[in-house]
Amino acid sequence: MxxxxxxxxxxxxxxxxxxxxxxxxxxxxxxxxxxxxxxxxxxxxxxxxxxxxxxxxxxxxxxxxxxxxxxxxxxxxxxxxxxxxxxxxxxxxxxxxxxxxxxxxxxxxxxxxxxxxxxxxxxxxxxxxxxxxxxxxxxxxxxxxxxxxxxxxxxxxxxxxxxxxxxxxxxxxxxxxxxxxxxMPAECLLDRNALIMGYSGVYSSFLKHAIRQSERYGVPAHQLLHRAGQRKLIGGQEDQLIDIALEIKREQESGTAAAT
CATH class of the missing domain: 3.20.20.70 (Aldolase class I)
Structure with missing residues (x-):
């Protein structure tokens, strides 16, 4: 609890x-x-x-x-x-x-x-x-x-x-x-998103939230997770992925998004 x-x-x-x-x-x-x-x-x-x-x-x-x-x-x-x-x-x-x-x-x-x-x-x-x-x-x-x-x-x-x-x-x-x-509804995968979480130190519960915002805003989930790690977000701050998604979206539109 x-x-x-x-x-x-x-x-x-x-x-x-x-x-x-x-x-x-x-x-x-x-x-x-x-x-x-x-x-x-x-x-x-x-x-x-x-x-x-x-x-x-x-x-x-x-x-x-x-x-x-x-x-x-x-x-x-x-x-x-x-x-x-x-x-x-x-x-x-x-x-x-x-x-x-x-x-x-x-x-x-x-x-x-x-x-x-x-x-x-x-x-x-x-x-x-x-x-x-x-x-x-x-x-x-x-x-x-x-x-x-x-x-x-x-x-x-x-x-x-x-x-x-x-x-x-x-x-x-x-x-x-x-x-x-x-x-099990699906196997747990050691894919790019998971690797980015481990590498960047992101709380594991962020994965599904990142995938959801990726689909909603059209930005890569692994980039969301990497920036979440850079900001040192912790459990309970998953809603900040929305701000990150909007930030990346603006960068994409202006041609300044950094590759991850």
Whole structure:
């Protein structure tokens, strides 16, 4: 849940309907807005997980400070969240290690990767080697942008390097192929748009919005995404893609649009 979008009453309702884990997400510099929500979730006996989104945008040291805020509020596992799929190997390792050093036994550390640069699995391995205890993935990469780290690939890789997950590789591969794939409206693609998001550090949820504005205004989606990255837009600012589209449209009409 997102504080300000979801409320404390929503946490209570989720528990009343069988929920047992409360995952609370904030921008990586705004952990303080989650304090009351973590407090209530712990009072209700829920397992608590914190998401520091767009973790690539601040240093490992500053990220660890934000993780401390969540842990002190009652969060039991704080995630380094690569919302844009922009982190590359050492960037994951350094951030996870910083959180592990800061939190010690007070909270676990997790990692949530995206495939926008094709590194979701490799980054997850780096996270585990740096001390992460929880790793996110989804069958067939189902998720925003180019998708999340494919859980079936994660399990196969973890098996090969001796990391025990309790999940059978062949069973999860069957589930991904025979259950999840037929239910997906479309495959998550590592195409130009996704690559631009990872390269430019754009929140993965911007993809569909960029495609929509591209069709509406007749400007390339990848150019919209690149400029969104240049402006350092974050989740919740997707409407600014309209301004960017109009800007590019004016440049096209005057013959000054820069190639991306």
């Amino acid at each position: 997102l504080p300000g979008v979801g409320t404390k009453e929503d946490i209570k309702e989720a528990q009343n309907n069988g929920g047992s884990i409360c995952r609370i997400a904030t921008h990586c510099t705004e952990a303080d807005v989650s304090i009351q929500h973590f407090g209530l979730a712990r009072e209700l006996g829920l397992e608590t997980v914190g998401f520091l989104m767009m973790s690539h945008t601040i240093s490992p040291e500053k990220l660890a400070q934000q993780a401390r805020i969540m842990a002190d509020a009652g969060c039991q596992c704080v995630y380094v969240v690569d919302s844009a799929g922009a982190l590359v190997l050492e960037g994951v390792r350094d951030r996870v290690a910083a959180l592990v050093a800061e939190l010690g036994d007070d909270a676990q550390v997790g990692f949530h990767g995206h495939e926008n640069l094709g590194l979701g699995v490799a980054n997850s391995v780096e996270a585990v080697r740096a001390g992460a205890k929880q790793i996110d993935g989804s069958c067939r990469r189902f998720g925003a942008g180019a998708g999340n780290a494919p859980v079936e690939a994660l399990i196969g890789v973890f098996d090969k390097i001796g990391v025990k997950t309790g999940i059978d590789f062949f069973d999860i591969a069957d589930a991904a192929e025979e259950v999840v794939a037929p239910a």
